[in-house]
Structure formats: C-alpha cells, structure tokens
Amino acid sequence: MKKTTIFSFQSICFLALTLVFSMSFAQNSTDIKFQGETIVMPENITSFQWSQMPESARLNNGYVGWVQFYETPTQNVQDLFEQNNLELLEYIPHKTYLFYFPENTSISFLRANGVRTIVPVDGKAKLSYQLKNPPYEHWAMDGDNILVTLQYHKNVSNNYVINQLAQQQIIVKEDHKEYQTLDLSIPNNCLETISNLSFVKWVDLVVAPAVKDDTKGRSLHRANNLDTQTGAGRNYTGEGIGVMVRDDGRVGPHIDFQGRLTNLTAVSNQSHGDGVGGIMAGAGNLVPQYRGMAAGTDVYVVNYVSDFLDTPTLTLINDGSVQITNSSYSNGCNAGYTSITETVDQQTLDIPTLLHVFSAGNSNNNNCGYGAGNQWGNITGGHKQGKNVIATANVFYDGSLVNSSSRGPAHDGRIKPDIAANGQNQISTNENNTYQTFGGTSGAAPGIAGISAQLYQAYGNINGGDFPPSALIKATLLNTANEAGNIGPDYKFGWGIVNALQAVKLIEDGRYLSDQVSQGNTNNHTINVPAGTTQVRFMVYWSDPAASPGADPALVNDLDLLVTDPSNNVLEPWILDPTPNPVTLDNPATTGPDHLNNVEQVLINAPAAGNYDIDITGFNVPFGPQEYFVVYELISENVVMTYPNGGEHFQPFVAETIHWDEVNTTEDFVLEYSTDNGSSWTNIATVPNDTHFYNWTTANEITGNALIRVTSGAFQDVSDETFNIARTTNSYNIVEVCPSSATFEWIAVDGAESYDFYLLGEKYMEVVGTTNTNSITIPITNPDDEMWYAISAKNDSEGWEGERTRAKFYAGGILDCQLGVSENSMENAVALYPNPATSEVFISISDKTFSNFDVTIVNSLGQVLERKTNVDNASSTSLNVSNYSSGIYFITIKAGESTTTKKLVVQ
Structure with a gap:
C-alpha cells in the first residue's frame, strides 16, 4: 500500500511544552501511561x-486541563464537584x-x-x-493536506470552532455537531497549532477504509430452540425488535424479508449486506432450511x-426504531481506543437498550x-475494541x-x-x-445480532x-456461552460459543439482578444454589463510561x-495474562x-448447595455511581440434547448434524435413535x-415419532419432543390461472x-x-398478481409431517384457462412455438391493434432470465433457450393493458 511521507511540526505559531514526556522504563506511582508514553505528573497543588x-488552557471563562487526585474521589466528592459546576469530563487512568x-x-x-496536581494538556497528548x-497511508491524504477527525469540547459552539479553524485555512469535510466531531483537511504544518x-x-487520522469481513448456524447456536416453529415450543422470532444492517447497500429483493424490510440506501448490486441480513433475520420463506x-x-x-x-444510523437508534445494529466491516487493525470507540461506547450509555x-x-x-507476532492482537478496527459492544469470532459448524x-487481546489487554x-x-x-455461500466473521456477527433480537423479545414478553x-443481554450471552478453547475465557473464542437456549432460560427464569455501587463501597447479594447443581457461573457486567481516546487501559x-x-x-474471577508473549497469551x-x-x-464445578x-466492590469508580448486572447460570444436567429436540422435519437418508451440550462428563458419548417414540432404540x-x-x-424410514438419545456413563438425555422423518x-x-382461481398439481408422496x-x-x-389429493x-382476487407457492405432505393417522418444499414463483397472468370469447382474445392472439422447446422459441401476436408488446421469461424460482420491451408487432420475436436447464418456465406477454x-417446457 502506498504511503505518503509528508509531515512537519513546524507551525505558524509555537507553544511551549508543559508536560514532560518520557519513554523511561521506570514509572512512578503517580505517572500516567498514555498512548505508550509516560507522563510525569508533578505534585503542585x-x-x-x-x-x-x-x-492554550483558557476556555469560556474557565480552564481546561488534567487534574490528578491523591486517591480516586469518593462519590460525595464527585457530587460536590458537580454541585459547584466543576466538570470532570473524562477519566485518564x-x-x-x-x-x-x-x-x-x-x-x-x-x-x-484531595487534588494533587493541576496541569494544562499538552498538544502532543491530544x-x-x-x-x-x-508517513501516512494514501487514504489519509488530501493532496498535500492530512485528513483528520477532530473532537472539540462540549461547552463551545460549533460555529465558534468552525470559525477558528477557518482562520487556519482548515477545510471542514464533515460536521457531526451532535457529537462535537469534525472531519477536516488540514495543512501538514498546522498539527501542533491545532492541537x-x-x-x-x-x-486523529480519519478512519481507515472499510473492508468487508467476509471470506449451519441455527443448531450450533441453539437458536433453533428459541424459534421452534411449533405450537408447543418457544417461538421467539425477534418480533417487535428493530435490527440494522450497516453494510454495502440495498438488501434484496428476497421473499425471506417479506413485509419486514426497509432499505434506506440507493446502492444496489452488492451482496455482502444480503448475506449478513439473511443470517440475522431471514425467514426461510423460499427455502425453509435457510431460515435465519x-x-x-x-x-x-x-x-x-x-x-x-x-444520519440514518443516528436517526434510527435515537427514535427507537432500531435496538440492535450489525457492522461486519474492518477499519485498520489493533487500532486502540479511538474516537470511534468512544462514540460507540457512548451511544450505548446514551441509549441503554x-x-x-x-x-x-x-x-x-x-x-x-x-508485540506477540502474527497470531495475537489483530482485532480489526477501533469500534470493535469498545467495552460496551460485542466483537464476534468465527467458528465452523x-x-x-x-x-x-482475528484474535485478541485488545490494545490494552x-x-x-x-x-x-x-x-x-x-x-x-x-x-x-437467490442464496449464496457466505463466511468469515461477517457471517458470525449477524448470528449474535439475531440471537440478541430473540432474547430482546423474550425479555419483553416477560416485562x-x-x-x-x-x-x-450481553452479560447473558457471555455467561451462558459453551466452553471453547481453553478453560475459562481466552483470546480466541472470548467467553465461548454462543448458546441461545441457555441464554433464554436465564432470562425466562429471572436469574439476574441489578444494582449500583460507588467508589470504595461494597454491595452484597445472596444467591441460593440448589442441590443437584452441576455447575454454577456468577458474572458481573457493567456498561462502562466511554474512555478518553488514547487511554491505556480503557x-x-x-x-x-x-x-x-x-x-x-x-x-x-477468571483473569488472563495480557503480556505480549505468544506462550503467555495462549495460557489458560x-x-x-x-x-x-x-x-x-x-x-464453580459441582458446587455445594446453599447460599x-x-x-x-467499587474498587475504582471515578464516575459514579456505576450500575451493574449480576447474572448467574445454574446447570443441573450433565448432558442436554439440543438438536433435534422436537418438531424438526428431516428427510430419509439425508445427512443432519446432531448437537448436544455437556458439563463435567468424562466418558464417551453413545448416540441412538428411535422411530417409535422411545419404545426401541438403534445405535x-x-x-x-x-x-x-x-x-x-437419517434413518431410511417414515415417522413422526423420531427421537435422539445421547448417553455418557450415568448421564443421559433425550430429545424433548418427537421429530419427523418424511419425504x-x-x-x-401451477397448471391453470383464471380470473378468480388458480390450480396447482404435484406428484403424490408415498404414504401421504x-x-x-x-x-x-x-x-x-x-x-x-388442505387437500387429500395431489391437486x-x-x-384468487387478481390473476395478474405474483404468487409464491409450496406444498408439504402429512399423515395424521401415523403422526408425521414432511418439510415444506422450496417456494416456487409464478409471475401472474391468465394461464391455460378456458375463458369466454371476450376474455379469451389476448390468450388466443398469442402464439408460442415450439412448446416444448430445446433451442429457440418464437412469439407473435395475431391481433395487430397492438403496435408493440413486451416479453418477460421467468423461471420457477422467480428469477427474471430475459426481458424484451417494445417488440414490433409486425413480426415475431424469438428467445434462445438452448442454455436453459430442463424444466418449466413462464413467459409473460404484455400488449397495452x-x-x-x-x-x-424446456427439454
């Protein structure tokens, strides 16, 4: 990547340095580590x-600077400062x-x-x-100028800032006044003056260009247990929750988003956002197996x-339309705590939901x-380093x-x-x-976003x-995740692989509490662990105040x-050693x-029963009081069957992936199936x-009474309900469309x-x-309406139901209908030959009152394969179908109204 070496600290005015910056290995207990440098804080009060x-420190009849205390101020002191209009704006570690x-x-x-030190903020620290x-990358240059993002203090006006910058010949590229942020193009000799x-x-430099993070999730995630699509099971589809696809342009058209999709972008012919949206929220209308x-x-x-x-993002999150956003993009690598990190953390604080x-x-x-080589510390983009957001790793099925x-740690460990x-x-x-094969962490993140929407709905149903x-929700996801990698958290999987079933049980059972704590205080909560508990997990989580950009730790x-x-x-609690050493970072x-x-x-494994x-404890709470959540996971079963777990539709002799959870087992797992509701079992x-x-x-049998059993020594579990194996x-x-009805036919399924x-x-x-025949x-109300249709076979006597077929498309229009004379004129006027065809099809209209006509050919999946407009009615037109697969296609001819x-039929 081309770099531009243009930089100078020569500026039109020189301001003396106030703070002492040192790269010394020795550090006093009062020194500050900021962006890798040690800043000496003199005791000068x-x-x-x-x-x-x-x-340079004067601002609006006051002063801006850094203030250091001998000890973190108590909540009383923090409140006293606020009462006296003394603003503690951000915490510097x-x-x-x-x-x-x-x-x-x-x-x-x-x-x-308790104040120890007051100093102005040196420009270098900004x-x-x-x-x-x-040198800077090419994307950070605007000719000879540098492209930067500038944050200004909240107690100055936007107009004042822009006027002051104009005097330095600074060009404003973007103005985000709600967040006191400007994107600028600045001369390379003005950095010190501006700072x-x-x-x-x-x-800061403008953010690096966005890169898409793309390269059988429902059952691995246990999301199938939240959205069983059965009357008896859970049916959390995320209804009533707004999710946002922040991506490469328009999503769809696709019937998997029927009635639920709002595109607020004009960018088209991009597919990354489609892949993200389908994993997060696709309904599987076209193909049931591809439900998100x-x-x-x-x-x-x-x-x-x-x-x-x-504007679209801010509008939708501020007006409550959207609760969950997904962004599957990178911007740089191991960027540290940037102004963008601060933004996303602050947005969560401003909008707690x-x-x-x-x-x-x-x-x-x-x-x-x-500092540990190419296997560590390569999380991409500052926004992902946020404390109040979720960054998602990518696993196979x-x-x-x-x-x-990408692996951790974050920049500060x-x-x-x-x-x-x-x-x-x-x-x-x-x-x-259509569908695509999609991958990378781009596909992992929307899985978490979609499961979160299911949990939001579950919480709302109760509250x-x-x-x-x-x-x-974040605490619930982390505390219930399945162990993966090393025992405890690690820098590869984080807290583990998401387990939506355990997460929703925690919400449904109300195994959480919230409170707040101030500097130096301790809150005590008592939680009873019942007898027979195999494992218990206690977790505390809090949305932390946004840190100052460059803070280390954040x-x-x-x-x-x-x-x-x-x-x-x-x-x-668990802790990891963030020392930049490949061996240390991989330790449990x-x-x-x-x-x-x-x-x-x-x-705690095998916990004793009791309280x-x-x-x-508020060990260090410079901005208090701090709200927190305690969530606790009580696992009483050593083995839990999760998929199939009831109501699924499998086909005979087709590969399916069985999933189960386990805690504290030691023996191998024995898997068995039953086709008679547990009366007999087959290995x-x-x-x-x-x-x-x-x-x-799967078994080459037809049944609605199938079960799976998993056994490890003395521990065993069986599918909660029976599932189907059927064809x-x-x-x-579709064989006929008339003005008020449509007729469909299919090949009968044995035993249906x-x-x-x-x-x-x-x-x-x-x-x-519903019909007991094969038609x-x-x-219908309008024969010109499009139709998507599908069929499923069932046998109520034997108690089985087959999976719904893939949806097929009909573009609309009268089809093979015996009409009255006046109604039949257009139908009879059109000639289509030969039919069936193998290479070329001719189309003509005998009614010459039409000067021209349009032709559209569509396959049974609803895809437009070819379109001709304004065909001269004086002669016929032809379509080349030699490259079409054998099957049924629909040709729509429109002339006037x-x-x-x-x-x-193509053979």
Whole structure:
C-alpha cells in the first residue's frame, strides 16, 4: 500500500511544552501511561495558581486541563464537584481527569478535596499515535493536506470552532455537531497549532477504509430452540425488535424479508449486506432450511459509515426504531481506543437498550503491533475494541475456530473477541430471491445480532413489552456461552460459543439482578444454589463510561467480584495474562483480581448447595455511581440434547448434524435413535467425550415419532419432543390461472394422507388450503398478481409431517384457462412455438391493434432470465433457450393493458 511521507511540526505559531514526556522504563506511582508514553505528573497543588495556566488552557471563562487526585474521589466528592459546576469530563487512568473548571474556582477547595496536581494538556497528548508517527497511508491524504477527525469540547459552539479553524485555512469535510466531531483537511504544518487550541479535545487520522469481513448456524447456536416453529415450543422470532444492517447497500429483493424490510440506501448490486441480513433475520420463506436467527424482526438497511455518526444510523437508534445494529466491516487493525470507540461506547450509555454487534475481523496471521507476532492482537478496527459492544469470532459448524478469525487481546489487554459464533460456510440470502455461500466473521456477527433480537423479545414478553438493557443481554450471552478453547475465557473464542437456549432460560427464569455501587463501597447479594447443581457461573457486567481516546487501559470504572461459598471459601474471577508473549497469551485463564475488563466471572464445578455471597466492590469508580448486572447460570444436567429436540422435519437418508451440550462428563458419548417414540432404540455411533456434534445420515424410514438419545456413563438425555422423518414431493407446478382461481398439481408422496398448500402472505409462507389429493384449486382476487407457492405432505393417522418444499414463483397472468370469447382474445392472439422447446422459441401476436408488446421469461424460482420491451408487432420475436436447464418456465406477454402468461417446457 502506498504511503505518503509528508509531515512537519513546524507551525505558524509555537507553544511551549508543559508536560514532560518520557519513554523511561521506570514509572512512578503517580505517572500516567498514555498512548505508550509516560507522563510525569508533578505534585503542585500547594503552590498552584490559575495564573500559571497558559492561554492554550483558557476556555469560556474557565480552564481546561488534567487534574490528578491523591486517591480516586469518593462519590460525595464527585457530587460536590458537580454541585459547584466543576466538570470532570473524562477519566485518564490513574486518578486523573480531564477537567473544565471556572476561572474563579478556589484552589483551597481543590486542595481540601484531595487534588494533587493541576496541569494544562499538552498538544502532543491530544494527537493520536498514528498522527505522531508518519508517513501516512494514501487514504489519509488530501493532496498535500492530512485528513483528520477532530473532537472539540462540549461547552463551545460549533460555529465558534468552525470559525477558528477557518482562520487556519482548515477545510471542514464533515460536521457531526451532535457529537462535537469534525472531519477536516488540514495543512501538514498546522498539527501542533491545532492541537494546542483550547477547544480541541482530540485529533486523529480519519478512519481507515472499510473492508468487508467476509471470506449451519441455527443448531450450533441453539437458536433453533428459541424459534421452534411449533405450537408447543418457544417461538421467539425477534418480533417487535428493530435490527440494522450497516453494510454495502440495498438488501434484496428476497421473499425471506417479506413485509419486514426497509432499505434506506440507493446502492444496489452488492451482496455482502444480503448475506449478513439473511443470517440475522431471514425467514426461510423460499427455502425453509435457510431460515435465519430472528425471522420476525424489522430489518433496516443503511450504508456502512465508519464513524457511526451518519444520519440514518443516528436517526434510527435515537427514535427507537432500531435496538440492535450489525457492522461486519474492518477499519485498520489493533487500532486502540479511538474516537470511534468512544462514540460507540457512548451511544450505548446514551441509549441503554442499544446493542452494537461487530465482526472481530479475519486478520489472524497479520502482525498488527501488539508485540506477540502474527497470531495475537489483530482485532480489526477501533469500534470493535469498545467495552460496551460485542466483537464476534468465527467458528465452523462443528465449533472449531476458523484460522483467519482475528484474535485478541485488545490494545490494552482486555478480552477480545467477546464471543464466538458460526460464520463459515453459511448459506444465506442474496439478491433476486437467490442464496449464496457466505463466511468469515461477517457471517458470525449477524448470528449474535439475531440471537440478541430473540432474547430482546423474550425479555419483553416477560416485562410488559419493555426493551432490555443491552448490558443485561450481553452479560447473558457471555455467561451462558459453551466452553471453547481453553478453560475459562481466552483470546480466541472470548467467553465461548454462543448458546441461545441457555441464554433464554436465564432470562425466562429471572436469574439476574441489578444494582449500583460507588467508589470504595461494597454491595452484597445472596444467591441460593440448589442441590443437584452441576455447575454454577456468577458474572458481573457493567456498561462502562466511554474512555478518553488514547487511554491505556480503557477501563474507567473498575468493579471487583468476589464470591463466598457456604464453607466461607472466597473465590476470585477468571483473569488472563495480557503480556505480549505468544506462550503467555495462549495460557489458560487463572483466577485473581481483574482491573482491565468490565466483565468478571466466577465458575464453580459441582458446587455445594446453599447460599453464596456475591460481593461487588467499587474498587475504582471515578464516575459514579456505576450500575451493574449480576447474572448467574445454574446447570443441573450433565448432558442436554439440543438438536433435534422436537418438531424438526428431516428427510430419509439425508445427512443432519446432531448437537448436544455437556458439563463435567468424562466418558464417551453413545448416540441412538428411535422411530417409535422411545419404545426401541438403534445405535448411531460412539464418539469421544470432547465431541459435541455428530453428522448423522437419517434413518431410511417414515415417522413422526423420531427421537435422539445421547448417553455418557450415568448421564443421559433425550430429545424433548418427537421429530419427523418424511419425504417431500419433487415436482409441483401451477397448471391453470383464471380470473378468480388458480390450480396447482404435484406428484403424490408415498404414504401421504393429505397436503398443506402454502402461499406467501404478508410476512411468511402461510397455509391457505388442505387437500387429500395431489391437486388443489384456490380462490384468487387478481390473476395478474405474483404468487409464491409450496406444498408439504402429512399423515395424521401415523403422526408425521414432511418439510415444506422450496417456494416456487409464478409471475401472474391468465394461464391455460378456458375463458369466454371476450376474455379469451389476448390468450388466443398469442402464439408460442415450439412448446416444448430445446433451442429457440418464437412469439407473435395475431391481433395487430397492438403496435408493440413486451416479453418477460421467468423461471420457477422467480428469477427474471430475459426481458424484451417494445417488440414490433409486425413480426415475431424469438428467445434462445438452448442454455436453459430442463424444466418449466413462464413467459409473460404484455400488449397495452392486456397481459397473458404461457407455460413453456424446456427439454
């Protein structure tokens, strides 16, 4: 990639440096580490006077700078500062804040309340690491100018800032006044001058160009258990929840989003967003097996904009239309805590029900500067390093990690990615009612976003339709994830592979609580663990205040979790060692105090029954009080069958993947199936104890009473309900369309007593008729309307039902209908020959009152294969079908206001 070496700290005015920057290995306890540099903080409060502050620190009859306390101020001191209009704007690690104080602020008041140091912010501390380390990539250059993002303080007006920048010949490219952010094109000799302007909070290079993170999820994710599509099971489709596809342009057209899709972009002919949208929210209307996670959500589609400040995104999250966003894009690698990270974290704080879900990236094998080589620290994009967002790793359908999936830690050692999901080799939607093979972390992230929508609906059903805090949903996902990789969290899988079934049970059972804690205080909660519990997990999670860009570590409010068991043993949470060493980073988690992450978990195997004390301490809470959530997972079963688990529709002698969960088993798993509701069992296989799936070729039998049983030693589980093994018809067509009815025929299925006939409704394929023959005639209101149709076979006597067929398309128009003389004129006027055809088909209209006509040929999937317009009616036209597959096609001829459709058979 081309780099441009243009940089100079020579500026039109020079301002003296105030702080001492040192790369010394020694660091005093009061020094600040900021962007890899050590900043010495002098103890100056006894002699400090406001007159010592330079002009560059004056702002609106006050001063901006850094204030350091001897100890993190208590909540009383924090409240006292607020009451006196002393603004602690952002937390800089180590008892230090960015402040704005009025010019008449009493020094003695500050001294009496624990202030140790007051210094102005040097301009260098406002410049990102990337800005201070040229040369710059080509995308950050605008001719000889540098493209930067500037943040300014909230207590200055947008007009004032723009006017001041204009005096420096600064060009404003984008203005996001709601977030006090400007994208600028600046002369290369003005960086130092700009950074020393008092209203400037932070300056960074514009974000790197966006890169798409693309390269059998429902059962691996256990999302099938939340959306069983049966009357007795759970039916969480995400209905009433708004999800956003922030991607490469329009999604669809595709009937899998029927009635639920709002495109707010004009960009077309792109397929990445289609793949993302289908995994997250496709309904499987076209092909039932390709149903996504949350098939009932309202889907909003906007273009991906890297700063998350675009108008469509802000409008939809602010007005409550959207609760969950998905962005499967990279912007750079191991970018640290940037202004964009600050934005996404702050948006979650401003809108507590908002959840941002991101792909972790496909940049493993890239060295992104963490210091441990090319297998670590390569999470892509600053937004993914956020504390209050979810970054998703990518696994195969069997739960193994895809090698390209980006790995943590985050820049400051925090656990990233947060969680893992299946993204590789997913079948998802594409444009024009087709499907595509989709992969990468681009496919993993929408799996998490869709499951989150299902959990939002589950919470709302219990809580009067309210949306849940996203902090609760994220905590639930992390605490219930299936163990993967090393025991405990790790830098490859995060907290494990998502388990939607366990997550929704936690929500349904109300196994969570919330409270708030202030600096230095401790809250105690008591949770009873019943006898027979195999494993218990206690987790505390909080949405942390946005950090200052460049902060290291990025954690602001630091809470500590301790668990005391009934025998008074004190248990500490998991911790990882973030030392930039390949061996260290791959070590399993140990336990101890965690001062990096805003999530902590204590896991106990075979816990004793009784009361457990959960202590949450405000170890360091510079911005309090801090709300937190405690979620707890009580696992009582060692083995749980998850797929198939009841109501599924399999076909005989077809490969299906069986899934089960296990905790604390040691013996191999024995798999068996029954076709008679458990009266007898047939062996499938025996697999090793570290395996949790098996590819089974289904029995070559027809039954509605099938079950799967999994056994490990003394532990066993069986599918909750029976599932189906049955055939589907392989030939079904529309044979006649008249003004008020349509007739369909199909090849009978052996053993079927009746058939359900489906048409596409407002959102889903719906049963509109049932027949005990292999044909059906249904009433219609307009013969010119398009129709999508499908069939399923069933036998009520034997209790089985086959899977619905793939939906077929009819473009509309009278078809092979015996009409009256006046009605039949257009039908009789059109000649289509030869039919059947092998190479060329001729079309002509004998009625010469029409000067021209249009021709459209469509296949049974609804795809337009060819279109001719304004064909001269003086001569016939022809269509070359020599490259078409054998089958049935529909040719629609429109002349004036008259339309007819004819069936064409290609041999």
